[in-house]
Amino acid sequence: MSGDDFSESLEGIYHIQGRDFVDAGIVSSEVKKSLQGKGISESIIRRIAVITFEAEINIISYAEQGTIQLFIEPDAVIIEANDAGPGIADIDLALQEGYSTADDSIRELGFGAGMGLCNIKKFSDIFELTSLVGQGTYLRSIVKLNG
Amino acid sequence: MNLETLADTLGLKCKCCWEKLKSTEVKGGYAGDLLSDVMANSSAGDIWVTRQVHQNIVAVASLKDLAGIVVVQGASPDKETVDRASKEGVPIMVTDMAKFEVVGRIYRLLSEG
Numbered sequence: 001m002s003g004d005d006f007s008e009s010l011e012g013i014y015h016i017q018g019r020d021f022v023d024a025g026i027v028s029s030e031v032k033k034s035l036q037g038k039g040i041s042e043s044i045i046r047r048i049a050v051i052t053f054e055a056e057i058n059i060i061s062y063a064e065q066g067t068i069q070l071f072i073e074p075d076a077v078i079i080e081a082n083d084a085g086p087g088i089a090d091i092d093l094a095l096q097e098g099y100s101t102a103d104d105s106i107r108e109l110g111f112g113a114g115m116g117l118c119n120i121k122k123f124s125d126i127f128e129l130t131s132l133v134g135q136g137t138y139l140r141s142i143v144k145l146n147g
Numbered sequence: 148m149n150l151e152t153l154a155d156t157l158g159l160k161c162k163c164c165w166e167k168l169k170s171t172e173v174k175g176g177y178a179g180d181l182l183s184d185v186m187a188n189s190s191a192g193d194i195w196v197t198r199q200v201h202q203n204i205v206a207v208a209s210l211k212d213l214a215g216i217v218v219v220q221g222a223s224p225d226k227e228t229v230d231r232a233s234k235e236g237v238p239i240m241v242t243d244m245a246k247f248e249v250v251g252r253i254y255r256l257l258s259e260g
């Protein structure tokens with residue numbers, strides 16, 4: 001899927017600043033609003049909201065900065081999250097439920113259960129995660145609109 | 148059951164969005180302090196019982212279309228939390244009761260219908 005080009009269906013690009021927990025969730029709210037009124041079911045919108053929120057929080061928690069891009073195709077919604085950050089050395093480990101490197105300041109806010117990436121995977125129809133240590137992380141989630 | 152009846156019966160104190168209580172239907176409930184857990188496992192229309200007070204709880208409730216948030220154990224939501232909740236239309240209620248008791252009472256209320 002990496003080669004797929006969705007650029008013509010780009011609906012929005014949102015910038016995210018690392019460590020800014022005050023504005024956390026704002027991008028996800030924007031994405032949710034963009035999906036409303038387009039004939040997409042509420043339950044699918046909520047799935048995409050979870051995916052976007054977890055991706056947004058991970059960028060805020062672990063990266064310097066990043067972007068989330070929203071694409072709306074006739075039969076699918078695509079969320080892409082890109083960040084400049086430390087990257088993930090062991091993707092399989094990061095995807096294990098319960099694995100977390102979140103520090104105390106993140107845990108105090110109720111994050112750090114090691115569930116975020118699992119949630120994204122669970123709520124996606126197609127899920128892709130790649131990373132380069134020392135450079136950043138790229139995540140793509142596709143949610144199909146028809147069943 | 149609507150949120151106003153639930154809040155009155157349990158003696159919850161409402162911090163914002165009073166005007167929404169009557170028209171908000173509570174379909175079920177979820178309890179938890181880990182936001183990713185609540186994100187994944189709560190359902191639309193749930194009342195959410197938690198000890199968390201910072202403003203990220205508003206994002207969770209609003210993204211998941213929850214009925215409202217009950218903050219337990221006398222914890223007081225941050226001013227930013229209440230401001231954001233008012234803006235996003237998420238009712239926040241507080242109580243001195245511990246989570247166990249609140250959840251038990253809500254569970255009974257909802258199952259009695």
Ligand SMILES: Nc1ncnc2c1ncn2[C@@H]1O[C@H](COP(=O)(O)OP(=O)(O)OP(=O)(O)O)[C@@H](O)[C@H]1O
Pocket residue numbers: 054058059061062063083085086087088094095099100101102110111112113114115116117118137183184
């Ligand atoms: N964008 C990222 N950049 C660098 N590391 C990341 C990134 N996203 C996730 N990780 C790593 O993967 C781990 C697991 O992430 P995941 O989102 O599943 O759980 P968490 O963020 O630790 O806790 P939760 O999401 O439940 O609040 C993180 O603790 C972190 O080490």
Ligand SMILES: [Mg+2]
Pocket residue numbers: 054057058112115116117
């Ligand atoms: Mg996470």
